[in-house]
Structure formats: structure tokens, C-alpha cells
Amino acid sequence: MTQVAAPKASRRTPADKHDERRKALAESALRTLGELGYARASLREIANNSEFSHGVVHYYFNDKLELIVYCVRYYKETCVHRYDGVVAEATSPTDLAERFGDKLVETIVEEAPMHRLWYDLRSQSMFEETLREAVTQIDQSLEDMIARIVDRYATLAGAEPALAAPVAYGMFDGIFQQALLGHLNGREGALEDLRAQVVGLMPMLLTQPGAMR
Amino acid sequence: MTQVAAPKASRRTPADKHDERRKALAESALRTLGELGYARASLREIANNSEFSHGVVHYYFNDKLELIVYCVRYYKETCVHRYDGVVAEATSPTDLAERFGDKLVETIVEEAPMHRLWYDLRSQSMFEETLREAVTQIDQSLEDMIARIVDRYATLAGAEPALAAPVAYGMFDGIFQQALLGHLNGREGALEDLRAQVVGLMPMLLTQPGAMR
DNA sequence: CGCGAATCTTGACGAGTGTCAAGAGTTTTC
DNA sequence: GAAAACTCTTGACACTCGTCAAGATTCGCG
Numbered sequence: 202m203t204q205v206a207a208p209k210a211s212r213r214t215p216a217d218k219h220d221e222r223r224k225a226l227a228e229s230a231l232r233t234l235g236e237l238g239y240a241r242a243s244l245r246e247i248a249n250n251s252e253f254s255h256g257v258v259h260y261y262f263n264d265k266l267e268l269i270v271y272c273v274r275y276y277k278e279t280c281v282h283r284y285d286g287v288v289a290e291a292t293s294p295t296d297l298a299e300r301f302g303d304k305l306v307e308t309i310v311e312e313a314p315m316h317r318l319w320y321d322l323r324s325q326s327m328f329e330e331t332l333r334e335a336v337t338q339i340d341q342s343l344e345d346m347i348a349r350i351v352d353r354y355a356t357l358a359g360a361e362p363a364l365a366a367p368v369a370y371g372m373f374d375g376i377f378q379q380a381l382l383g384h385l386n387g388r389e390g391a392l393e394d395l396r397a398q399v400v401g402l403m404p405m406l407l408t409q410p411g412a413m414r
Numbered sequence: 415m416t417q418v419a420a421p422k423a424s425r426r427t428p429a430d431k432h433d434e435r436r437k438a439l440a441e442s443a444l445r446t447l448g449e450l451g452y453a454r455a456s457l458r459e460i461a462n463n464s465e466f467s468h469g470v471v472h473y474y475f476n477d478k479l480e481l482i483v484y485c486v487r488y489y490k491e492t493c494v495h496r497y498d499g500v501v502a503e504a505t506s507p508t509d510l511a512e513r514f515g516d517k518l519v520e521t522i523v524e525e526a527p528m529h530r531l532w533y534d535l536r537s538q539s540m541f542e543e544t545l546r547e548a549v550t551q552i553d554q555s556l557e558d559m560i561a562r563i564v565d566r567y568a569t570l571a572g573a574e575p576a577l578a579a580p581v582a583y584g585m586f587d588g589i590f591q592q593a594l595l596g597h598l599n600g601r602e603g604a605l606e607d608l609r610a611q612v613v614g615l616m617p618m619l620l621t622q623p624g625a626m627r
Numbered sequence: 628c629g630c631g632a633a634t635c636t637t638g639a640c641g642a643g644t645g646t647c648a649a650g651a652g653t654t655t656t657c
Numbered sequence: 658g659a660a661a662a663c664t665c666t667t668g669a670c671a672c673t674c675g676t677c678a679a680g681a682t683t684c685g686c687g
Contacts, residue, residue, distance in 0.1 A: 240453035256677085317540035321541070327451075370592070371585075374588045379584040398580075402581065468667095
């Protein structure tokens with residue numbers, strides 16, 4: 202990934218072992234963070250649920266905040282490409298909408314703790330200025346992700362997107378958040394509702410022709 | 415409010431003085447909570463920014479959590495009727511949409527700390543089960559509020575709402591949250607964008623006729 | 628092997644937390 | 658006006674937190 206000048210024939214020992222350890226620590230920390238949230242997850246608890254001791258955190262990160270930001274960034278990196286397959290494989294507008302809905306439901310089922318962690322962090326960024334830059338960047342990448350989906354949908358339908366990317370992102374993020382809340386509350390039908398809402402909403406993102414089949 | 419049997423001629427001394435104090439404490443606490451958020455606002459800090467001492471909290475509330483839930487409930491109570499005037503006074507669909515957008519912008523400008531506190535609490539409820547009941551109730555009342563607006567809008571336009579209340583609420587909540595984030599980030603145009611987005615979105619909430627003038 | 632640099636553990640420090648009990652102060656009631 | 662009930666303050670307790678320093682352990686290279 203990073204440009205390796207390789208001063209000697211050292212394959213992977215100089216400083217990217219450092220990076221590997223950071224990632225390992227992050228993956229471990231993400232479990233605890235997803236379970237407890239930003240405020241309640243102490244460094245000791247994070248370390249206990251990992252193979253490390255609580256002091257090692259300050260060897261790889263300056264700060265608790267730096268660790269957490271690193272973790273969320275690390276997770277969201279894989280997150281923005283979740284729908285790339287959907288965009289690539291969809292054969293029709295309806296097909297795209299359905300695959301998109303399915304994927305949204307799937308990620309709530311499988312990664313609910315990660316998503317609530319993200320919303321936690323984003324809320325904290327409203328109070329903690331230190332977090333804002335990272336949150337803004339992640340939010341932007343998510344908006345781009347949605348924009349790719351909407352664009353592809355419009356192309357498949359032979360139409361133009363009717364809404365700017367920020368609006369589309371805000372909308373989907375809003376109903377996604379509601380579905381996540383409902384799911385965590387154990388509300389029956391929360392996920393089916395999300396799927397249906399997405400499929401029903403997609404046609405409205407296009408100009409004139411409306412739903413095209 | 416509560417049924418007053420009034421055992422003697424006591425006007426307002428028995429137990430509603432208790433309630434008044436709770437409200438006074440809540441109003442004071444809301445300032446600190448809006449500034450620091452749920453996790454960082456300690457009871458001592460809350461008490462310092464009020465006329466009380468830190469011990470008095472446990473005289474009126476069992477718990478820090480009970481205080482905070484009471485506070486947010488208390489605030490949101492006044493919040494759900496913010497748009498009643500808009501609904502009552504609007505003379506046309508466009509008029510309603512514009513007034514609605516204006517009000518949304520206005521409340522971000524004037525009560526941003528309260529709104530971020532709400533989002534903070536809602537995020538925490540994803541981790542803390544104790545909070546879920548209150549959050550669910552508040553969310554429902556907000557959804558109803560949006561539903562009243564959409565219904566009135568549809569009536570004025572002589573059409574039927576095209577989206578179920580949960581979707582409409584999720585959408586508006588999503589773009590509102592983005593606008594709040596943008597505003598707190600100091601992003602220029604965040605509020606004007608919100609206003610335009612709302613005005614542009616409203617016609618999509620109706621069936622066939624689309625935007626009616 | 629042996630030495631130095633890296634990685635990691637352990638234990639402690641100080642600050643801050645929610646909670647509560649004991650009592651002072653105030654108001655109400657008889 | 659005394660007694661009882663209510664209201665509030667003060668100070669302490671037990672605990673958890675992030676941080677860091679000092680030392681143990683491991684690793685890589687000459």
C-alpha cells in the first residue's frame with residue numbers, strides 16, 4: 202500500500218509491522234467498542250478483550266481518541282465498498298433497488314454493533330471538535346457511495362437523478378438509522394420495512410418517468 | 415394537570431412544588447447537557463451551572479439517567495408542537511413547505527445544543543437498554559408531528575400522501591441531522607441547503623399530481 | 628552468541644465520577 | 658412557638674478512568 206523504498210532486502214519488518222499491529226489492535230477494539238460504545242468502552246476493557254495488555258495502546262496510539270478514530274476509519278473503509286457489487290451486477294432498476302435493499306438489511310443483521318458505533322461517534326462529534334474532521338470525511342465517503350448507487354440506478358432507468366447527493370444520502374441514512382433502532386429494539390418487521398421502503402423510494406429519485414420497469 | 419383532590423385549602427404546596435423544582439432543575443441541566451453531551455456532563459457540573467448543589471439531584475431524581483431522560487422528555491414536549499402554527503396558518507402547499515423549511519432552519523440556529531443532545535441520547539439508547547423506552551416514545555411523537563405536516567400538506571394540495579409516516583419521518587430526520595452537523599461544522603450554506611431541500615422534497619411526498627401550485 | 632532496539636507488561640498516580648448518609652436549614656402544621 | 662416534615666448542603670466513600678514511567682521480555686542483526 203504505502204510506497205516501500207526497502208533500504209535493504211527486508212520484506213516486511215521495518216515499520217509496517219507497526220501498521221499490522223495497529224490494525225490487529227483496531228479489529229479487537231472494534232468488538233468492544235461495538236458492544237459498549239464510545240464512552241463506556243475503557244482502554245482496559247478493550248485490552249481485556251484482546252491479546253494485549255492495557256498499556257500497549259499508548260505504544261501504538263497517542264490517545265484514546267486517536268485509537269477510536271482509527272478504528273472507525275478502518276471499519277468504514279471496508280464499508281464504502283459494500284455496494285460496489287450491487288452497482289456492478291444489477292441488470293435493471295428494480296433489480297438494483299432490490300439488491301440494495303437486501304444489502305442494507307443484511308448489514309444491519311450482521312454488523313449492527315458497528316453501525317451503532319458509527320452513529321455514536323458522529324453524535325459525539327457534535328460536542329467534541331477533535332472528532333469532526335474524521336466524521337466529516339467518513340460522511341462524505343458515504344454520501345459518495347450513495348451517489349454511485351443513485352447514478353447507476355438512473356442510468357439503468359434511462360433517466361437523470363432528481364435529487365442532489367446530499368439529500369439522497371440524508372434520506373437513506375435517516376431511514377437506515379430508524380431501521381437500526383427498530384432492529385435493536387427487537388421490533389418485528391423493522392428490517393422488512395426498510396427493504397420495502399428502499400424499493401419504494403428509489404423511483405422517486407428520478408426525474409419525470411417515475412417508476413420504470 | 416394531575417388530579418388535585420386538595421385535602422385542605424392548600425393551593426399549590428403539597429407535591430407539585432416538587433414538580434416545579436424538577437422542572438427548574440431540568441431547565442438548568444439542559445443547558446449543561448446541551449453543551450457537554452450525555453457522557454461528559456457530570457452531576458457536579460450540572461449543579462454548578464444552576465442554583466443548586468450537586469447533592470440535590472438525588473433528592474429529586476433517583477439516578478443520573480432518570481434526570482437526563484426527564485430533561486430530554488421535558489424539552490421534546492415543547493418540541494413536538496413547534497410546527498403546529500405552521501400547519502394551522504399555511505394557506506397553500508408551497509406556503510406550508512416554505513414555512514416548514516424556515517422553522518427547521520430557525521430551530522437549528524436557536525437550539526442546536528438541544529438537538530445534538532437528542533441525537534446523543536438516541537445513539538446511547540442503542541447501547542443502553544434503559545433508555546430505549548423513552549427514546550422510542552419520543553421518536554414516535556416526532557413521527558406523528560411529521561405526519562401531521564405531511565397530511566396537512568396533502569390536504570392543501572388536494573392529494574394523498576405517497577409515503578407512510580415512518581419513511582417521511584426518517585427522511586426528514588436524516589437531512590435535518592446532516593444540516594445540524596454541517597451547521598456545527600461551520601459549513602456555509604448548510605442552513606440554506608436544508609431549506610431548499612425541504613421545499614424541493616415536499617412535492618415528492620404526494621401521489622400523482624406532483625407539485626401543485 | 629550478544630548487544631541494542633523494539634515491543635510489551637506491570638503497577639502506580641491523580642483526577643474525576645455517581646452515590647449516599649449525616650446533618651443543617653427552612654417551611655409547614657398543630 | 659415547638660415539633661415535625663420537607664428541602665438542601667456538605668463531605669466522604671468506593672470506584673473507574675486515561676496516562677505514563679520503569680522495567681521485563683522478545684526480536685533482529687552483526
